[in-house]
């Protein structure tokens with residue numbers, strides 16, 4: 373109970389702060405995916421006419437990847453904020469209050485989960501206008517957003533590792549291109565059979581691939597197998613990635629708060 | 632009863648820097664205890680150890696009778712700390728800071744509101760309470776910092792250089808707050824680089840030099856301990872030589888157009904000194920003779936005055952200078 377109320381109090385602070393300087397945490401996640409879906413989706417429109425292309429129109433194919441992209445834009449915002457708190461001494465002030473150190477970290481992770489929800493809704497809405505479908509209905513929409521939030525947290529872990537290891541608030545910025553790499557080495561923009569062989573085999577090693585396929589299953593149906601199978605795979609990857617990153621984050625954070 | 636006890640407190644950082652070097656001291660309940668030392672003397676590190684934020688490499692510290700390592704949360708609950716760099720969030724308002732701390736401390740809503748208003752009013756922050764801290768002046772930040780340290784009603788307050796960067800009026804306001812807090816039964820541990828502040832405010836002072844305590848005493852006894860009075864004379868550097876021939880080279884200091892001469896205790900050299908200066912054609916306008924200040928104690932104990940910092944840290948030196956000129960020395 374006490375850990376929970378502390379977490380919520382701190383989450384409230386994070387949200388308010390995020391809204392007061394909204395560009396990175398809230399605007400980027402909408403801006404870039406919208407830019408991609410309107411520009412790229414229309415210029416690649418004819419790709420969907422290639423024989424064997426799984427989904428038409430092209431915007432419907434690209435929507436899952438872009439939805440997840442919201443969770444990758446603005447990643448590092450929280451990690452940077454955490455390191456800035458440490459540098460300013462604000463973290464010391466918080467440490468003197470009866471609040472578990474874990475609540476400090478948890479409130480940041482929850483913020484990452486929440487901040488992508490509005491962006492996810494906008495991107496989803498625009499995708500639908502451009503021809504994307506959500507076969508799984510309203511429950512699917514909820515699931516889509518949950519996966520999107522979860523992805524934001526799992527992927528964001530990488531940024532915490534970098535920020536906490538270097539204790540440099542700028543360091544997460546240097547990690548931003550990672551999202552582009554993951555995007556290209558995945559079936560986000562084109563199905564693997566249209567990719568170079570080496571790239572296609574790379575996609576099977578990319579965690580992003582499985583989360584995209586989970587989302588795709590909810591929108592236009594599974595690539596292979598059942599929706600449940602695709603979702604379970606996505607979930608396994610998300611849990612795995614979160615666990616792996618947090619294994620590094622939690623001790624680094626504990627060192628930061630001197631515990 | 633001792634409210635703070637430090638025994639052999641020692642802190643060496645990973646890079647080998649010894650910040651606090653086997654320090655012993657006790658602070659009695661109801662006392663204002665001053666930790667005086669120049670930049671890097673180890674003031675902040677000591678405060679951080681006593682307030683549970685940093686662990687000592689060796690030695691023991693008990694605060695309110697509780698070991699700062701073993702009873703960390705109890706200590707944290709009962710002390711207030713105002714950090715050297717008023718650690719505030721520029722994107723939060725003053726009131727939101729108070730609300731955040733009140734809520735993390737799980738203060739009851741009724742008491743919370745009452746206490747917040749009381750503190751905001753007391754520190755003259757009511758009007759700016761709903762403005763973002765980014766727009767606050769240094770003085771407002773310091774005051775907000777103090778309200779945050781006091782919110783839960785601690786009986787022991789740590790103030791790390793509370794008046795650095797404040798204008799004279801705000802400094803005096805903070806001093807009067809410290810006195811009020813002490814009168815209401817609180818104990819204060821404060822660090823400062825300002826000798827007049829320590830003199831003015833503290834019941835006892837520890838002078839810290841390179842991590843070690845050089846001396847602990849009351850301001851009065853410290854001043855008594857160094858003996859004679861001090862003569863101050865606005866002059867040119869040429870005035871130094873005739874003065875030195877009377878009182879000796881080491882008793883004379885010339886800085887920034889002011890000659891300071893330590894007069895030996897008891898032995899009254901003043902008439903012969905003045906005569907000698909006069910005979911050498913040194914104008915005696917503006918000469919003053921005062922009791923030694925803590926500054927002189929500091930110089931004698933650490934072999935270095937605050938003025939030496941002029942080259943390395945202009946802003947601090949300027950503040951120190953302003954202070955020397957503006958206060959205390961009776962008409963320099």
Ligand SMILES: Nc1ncnc2c1ncn2[C@@H]1O[C@H](COP(=O)(O)OP(=O)(O)OP(=O)(O)O)[C@@H](O)[C@H]1O
Nearest residue numbers: 644646648650668669670671672673674675676677
């Ligand atoms: N985290 C750290 N790692 C290494 N050295 C440190 C660290 N913190 C402080 N020091 C060093 O320890 C010494 C004492 O520092 P401290 O901050 O306690 O001094 P201070 O008396 O508070 O100085 P100031 O008046 O400038 O605030 C300095 O030499 C400082 O460089």
Ligand SMILES: [Mg+2]
Nearest residue numbers: 674675676715
């Ligand atoms: Mg300090």
